[in-house]
Amino acid sequence: MIVLLAIVGGVTAGLVLQPTVPLDLQPYLPIAVVAALDALFGGVRAWLEQIFNDKVFVVSFIGNVLVASLIVYLGDKLGVGGELSTGIVVVLGIRIFSNAAAIRRHLFRA
Amino acid sequence: MSADPQQPRPGDAWRRIAGALWSRPGRAQVAVAALCGLLAFALVTQAHSNAGTGGLTSARSDDLLTILADLSGRADRLRSQVGALQDTESRLQGGSAGTSAALAEARARAQTLAILTGTVAARGPGVVLTVTDPRGSVRADELVDAIEELRDAGAEAMQLSGVRVVASTAVVDAPGGGVRVDGTLVRAPYRLVVIGDPKTLASALAIPGGVVDTISGLPGAGAIVTTSPSVTVSALRALTAPRYARPAPTNSP
Numbered sequence: 001m002i003v004l005l006a007i008v009g010g011v012t013a014g015l016v017l018q019p020t021v022p023l024d025l026q027p028y029l030p031i032a033v034v035a036a037l038d039a040l041f042g043g044v045r046a047w048l049e050q051i052f053n054d055k056v057f058v059v060s061f062i063g064n065v066l067v068a069s070l071i072v073y074l075g076d077k078l079g080v081g082g083e084l085s086t087g088i089v090v091v092l093g094i095r096i097f098s099n100a101a102a103i104r105r106h107l108f109r110a
Numbered sequence: 111m112s113a114d115p116q117q118p119r120p121g122d123a124w125r126r127i128a129g130a131l132w133s134r135p136g137r138a139q140v141a142v143a144a145l146c147g148l149l150a151f152a153l154v155t156q157a158h159s160n161a162g163t164g165g166l167t168s169a170r171s172d173d174l175l176t177i178l179a180d181l182s183g184r185a186d187r188l189r190s191q192v193g194a195l196q197d198t199e200s201r202l203q204g205g206s207a208g209t210s211a212a213l214a215e216a217r218a219r220a221q222t223l224a225i226l227t228g229t230v231a232a233r234g235p236g237v238v239l240t241v242t243d244p245r246g247s248v249r250a251d252e253l254v255d256a257i258e259e260l261r262d263a264g265a266e267a268m269q270l271s272g273v274r275v276v277a278s279t280a281v282v283d284a285p286g287g288g289v290r291v292d293g294t295l296v297r298a299p300y301r302l303v304v305i306g307d308p309k310t311l312a313s314a315l316a317i318p319g320g321v322v323d324t325i326s327g328l329p330g331a332g333a334i335v336t337t338s339p340s341v342t343v344s345a346l347r348a349l350t351a352p353r354y355a356r357p358a359p360t361n362s363p
Contacts, residue, residue, distance in 0.1 A: 006143035036152070048126075057145075080288075
């Protein structure tokens with residue numbers, strides 16, 4: 001329940017405040033969001049498999065975000081930032097899909 | 111991703127979800143909730159910043175360089191198009207100004223030529239020379255003399271008893287009295303309507319030994335000159351296109 005409330009609160013805050021993303025963060029925010037989504041889906045799956053651990057979730061969430069941002073940063077430094085961003089999005093997208101498939105199996109047995 | 115053996119039935123999962131929704135939040139839930147809220151906030155922020163600026167602010171620098179090169183290439187192309195169109199515009203404007211000037215000049219020349227060749231009626235100050243000849247003693251000679259005299263005096267348009275007199279007009283004696291003017295039989299009294307300076311024309315006709323004197327000296331003939339501020343030469347003459355003569359280049363001798 002408190003999770004849902006927090007999501008609603010975050011969306012509302014984003015809509016109401018409409019903050020401008022700092023210029024230095026602009027290449028990293030979308031990748032970070034995708035990485036966090038991946039961690040979230042992984043957490044839900046783990047919870048459904050009854051192996052959820054809040055410490056693991058927090059660490060994987062933050063770690064995912066940091067690693068994704070680090071890769072993008074490195075890519076920018078190497079001059080392949082755009083390609084690496086695309087690659088990260090593809091990999092994370094695949095993971096999100098597989099996690100979503102596992103969640104679906106747990107919830108619907110299908 | 112095979113189904114976990116720890117999960118026997120799907121009903122279990124739903125029941126756990128319902129239970130979790132109404133359970134008291136512990137430390138773990140608070141941490142997860144904080145992260146989820148942060149994620150939602152970041153997602154909305156990113157979506158919003160992307161929508162607001164057409165994605166340009168979040169594009170990376172090499173993409174921006176590509177976009178910039180594209181745009182400057184397009185701007186160059188459009189600029190050259192603008193230049194070409196402006197050239198065309200100025201050419202067309204100059205052309206239309208020149209065309210209307212040329213058209214006005216051509217109209218004026220056409221009117222002048224039409225008066226000279228007798229294809230239009232003319233009106234202006236001039237004189238009327240009436241030659242009475244009840245006895246038929248006036249010949250074509252005297253009429254040609256009169257016409258030549260009037261031309262010398264600056265006559266611009268003439269008609270002799272309803273026949274337009276132009277450069278190629280011939281006046282010949284007709285058998286049985288009268289004259290043929292360009293083939294048209296004309297009988298006395300002859301009426302010569304002339305447009306030009308009335309005083310000059312009248313004095314040219316009236317000089318001693320001139321046209322009026324000569325005609326008056328013929329038996330039974332008489333000549334009367336009437337000046338008028340406005341006479342009308344209404345007789346017309348069909349224009350014949352030259353069969354052989356063609357316009358020559360103006361700079362050739």
